[in-house]
Amino acid sequence: MTNISKRPAYSYIRMSTEKQIKGDSLRRQLVWSENFAQRHDLELQDTTAFADIGVSAWKGLNRTKGRLGAFIELVRDGTIPSSSYLLIENLDRLSRTTPLEALDLFKEILKLGITVVARGEYGEEEIYTWTSINSNSNQLISTLSSMLRANRESERKSQIIREAFENKRALSRKGVKTNQRPPHWITATKIAKGEFEYSLNDRAPLVQWIFERSADGVGFDKIARDLNARGEATLKPSKQGWFHTSVANIITNRSAIGEYQPYEEVDGTRIARGDPIADYYPPVVTNDLWLRAQKLPHRNRKGGRAGTRFSNLLDGLTSCTHCQSRMYMLCNSRSSKQWQYLVCSGNFRKLTKEVEVEGVKQTVPICTDGTARFRYDLVEQFILDNVMEFGISDHMRIKKADAELKAVDEAIADLSVKLESLRSREQRLLTLVETENDDEIPGLLTALKSRTKERKEAEEQLTTLTHDRDVTMAKQKALDPASAIEVMREQWEASEDDGIRYGLRVRTNTAMREVIDFITFDSIEQTYTVILFGGLRAYKFPNVKFVKGPIKVTPMVVDLTRFAAEMPSHFDIHRADQAGKIPLDPKRRLVNDMLVRKRMKSAS
Structure with a gap:
């Protein structure tokens, strides 16, 4: 007896807001999908695999960023059979963009071979295929009418929402407290529909302390490090700790002196509407303290994009030998020249961790040894000058x-x-x-x-x-x-165009990631080691800080090719994770052991 497999069916569920889950919409869509699949002998797949909850179809986000787009790509690459069914409660779940844009999306799905099933306004089921939509003019016309109606309904709702927010902004200017999401140091208590009462909460003293430190002349970086050392939780929950920008955003926020700036979101961008409203929030600091904190310049930091030359060519490759934290780019001013250094981020930011000692939990620094500073321009120069593999042939x-x-x-x-x-x-x-x-x-x-x-x-x-x-x-x-690294280096050094230099250095960074496994910085030995090609070769450089005129160094080189059979494959190398740490794997230990033995042999 021949076993004929059933055609697969996928249910696409979309809701503009998560609040709709609490209603009957989700249950209704799931029940209909299951009933249709059963009646037509289809094999219904995971009913929640392609659900866009809280995703709007008005701007087409479910196609560009949502699960609908993922479904289309999986059909395109063959993971989902083109003979599958896509079950939708209504065509407006698919798209609420302009009719022609919605039709383009609909055609894209049908042209892949997918059969779309949607319910009508009165519960009737309509089956759409590429053939049916081309041969049945009534179906095409009704589809366009449905898409036009969905778009107009969304436009009407959008207008209502815009008017509601405009009304809230007008009430705010009359003194009514309408913002239910004030800064993190203020608590909003609802006292009437759409109206709130504000009070400072237990985070206010921390904000005051930050302003006082800034007014005393302490830099944003130092304040962030001190907060991390104290184990102080960030205002917005985060496991990454405090950064320069975390402190800067608080210091420059005029909500601290009670002002409220109404905004409107336009195409995903927040646009300020009107002048700030004074005395809207309870002030957490005085005007005098706020001004004194603003007036003190913090010259040890430059914000924005990574400069006009993509400053850190080694981005994503560096780590501290002692704690495996990523290396952090630090700028210090010396005379008129801006020197840049690589430092251990764990040590510099004074990050801590919890350890258990004899059953008692203690908070200890992540890194106490990574204290050295490595002058970046020399590190980059020495690596590019001496790592021969950058000139390898195709x-x-x-x-x-x-x-x-x-x-x-x-x-x-x-x-x-x-x-x-x-x-x-x-x-x-x-x-x-x-x-x-x-x-x-x-x-x-x-x-x-x-x-x-x-x-x-x-x-x-x-x-x-x-x-x-x-x-x-x-x-x-x-x-x-x-695309060879040394060719690109020659090009960016010769070019006077900032845009060209930036692009070449970005491409060089990508190419270097293909050759270099990792670069580990040892503060105790005052050295840094470049590991390449899955650990088959290592270059060890001294930490040179002060030079006069041109300088060349000769690194210690260890060739591990003869040990290749004993070492893990190239795919065992662990790249930096989200926390910016690189685990100490067997390859790294082998490299370190070889370098130690070679150094001892040279000394003897």
Whole structure:
């Protein structure tokens, strides 16, 4: 007997606000999708996989940033079969943009081979295909009418919202407190519909302390480090601690002296509307203190984009040897020249962590050893001058890309075998659930849930690996002698155009990430070490701070090629995570051991 698999169906659910979940909308859409799939012998997939909750379709965000866009891309790359059904409660869930824009989106989905099913105003079900929309003029006209109606309804609602906010701004100027989201040091208490009462909360003393420190001449960076050392929570919950910008935003915020600036959001950008309203909030500091904090210049910091020359060419590659925190770019003024240094961010920002000592939790600094400063311009110069691999031929780079591609292919093959086994075991459990006694079902369901979770995790890993393979292949195809690092260096040094220099340095940073695994900075030894090609080669440089005239250094070089068979593959290297830390892996330990032995041999 031939087993004919059912056609898959996917339910697309969209709600403009999360509040709609509390109503009947979500349940209604899910029940209809399940009933339709059952009546038409379709295999309904995860009903919440393509749900855009709190995503508006008026500006098309569900296509550009939402799950609808993800669905289309998965159909395009073949992950979702083009023969699938897409179930939508109503066409206005798909798009509320202008009729022609909505039609373009609708055509894009149908042209991929997807069958779209939508319910009408009175509950009737309409089935759309690329063939039907082209051959049935009535269906095309009714579709356009529906799209026009959805767009006009959204436009009407938008106008109502704009008028409501304009009314709130007008009331605010008459003294009515309408803002329900004041600064974090103020608590809003509702006293009537749309009206609030404000009072300073327990964060106000912290804000006052920050202003006093700034008025005393303490820089924003130093204030942030002191707050981190005290373990002080940020005003807006964050695990990243305090930064220069965190303090600067408080100091420059005129809400601290009671002002309120009404805003309006236009195309995702907040635009100030009218003059600030004085005496709106309870002031947390006096006008005098606020002014004294503003007048003191903080010349040790420059904000904005990374300059006109992409200052840190080593961005994403550097870490502290002692705590694995990322290295932080620091600018210090000396005479008329601005010197830049790399410092351990964990030590410089005085970050702390909790440890348990004999059952007692204690707060200790993340890094006490990473105190040295490494002059950035010399670090960049020495690395570019001495790392010979930056001039490698395309032949070597292609060999490296081939090795990476082979490793990914092997990982995909292993994971595919594992996934097939998991699917078989999951199917066997499903069969048992259908045939076993009721007493056995709870245990089987628990096992099935666990197996399903393993299978989904394996599928996610396979998706990631497949993406990595596509990226590696793209890089392999893009190999070009003109993109060599030393060629780009010559070009940016010769160019007088800031835009060209910036672009070349950005491309160089990307190319360096392909060659360099990591650069580790040792404050105790006063050295920094560049590790390349999966740990096969290392360059160790001294920390030179003060020079007069041109200078050249000869780094200590360790060639680990003969140890390649004993070392982990290139794909075992851990890149910097979100916290900016690089774990100490076996490769790094091996490199450090080799450098120590070589130094001892040289000394003897």
